[in-house]
Amino acid sequence: MSVNMTNILLEAGTNELEIVEFYLEEPNPSGGEPYRGYYGVHVAQLLQISSIEVYEVASFYSQFNLEPVGRFVLEVCRTGPCCIVGAERLITRLENSLGIRDGETTADGTFTLKTVECLGACGYGPVMQVGDQYYENLDEKKINALLEHFKNMD
Numbered sequence: 001m002s003v004n005m006t007n008i009l010l011e012a013g014t015n016e017l018e019i020v021e022f023y024l025e026e027p028n029p030s031g032g033e034p035y036r037g038y039y040g041v042h043v044a045q046l047l048q049i050s051s052i053e054v055y056e057v058a059s060f061y062s063q064f065n066l067e068p069v070g071r072f073v074l075e076v077c078r079t080g081p082c083c084i085v086g087a088e089r090l091i092t093r094l095e096n097s098l099g100i101r102d103g104e105t106t107a108d109g110t111f112t113l114k115t116v117e118c119l120g121a122c123g124y125g126p127v128m129q130v131g132d133q134y135y136e137n138l139d140e141k142k143i144n145a146l147l148e149h150f151k152n153m154d
């Protein structure tokens, strides 16, 4: 998608919100979730704001990705209540199992590990979100089973 594409869509009667939604749904070239930050420059031009304003929003909210992500984005809560019940230990376990650090993607593009702020399920920690699904009361055994589950998905 380019600025020229934006102009074409505007001339065709597409409104600005629809164009922003179109950018947000643009597929990730690596096959994972859309990585919305890539289109920040276009969104800024469309909304007539500076790129840094788009970056400020995109870098604040963990729902936005500033670079390509893997097929499965493992978002692990790192806020206090989850840490008290073992989130840090599970994050270390995931880093060791996947061979990546927080914010990185495996070389095969399967997994991205992200630590995030409270997911709103504090009573069920440690908590991890993958797509629309929450995984709660996690321990090492459950993490291992989940990794195998994701690896074997078609």
Ligand code: FES
Pocket (backbone or CB within 6 Å): 077, 078, 079, 080, 081, 082, 117, 118, 119, 120, 121, 122, 123, 125, 127
């Ligand atoms: S502290 Fe982890 S879900 Fe709220």
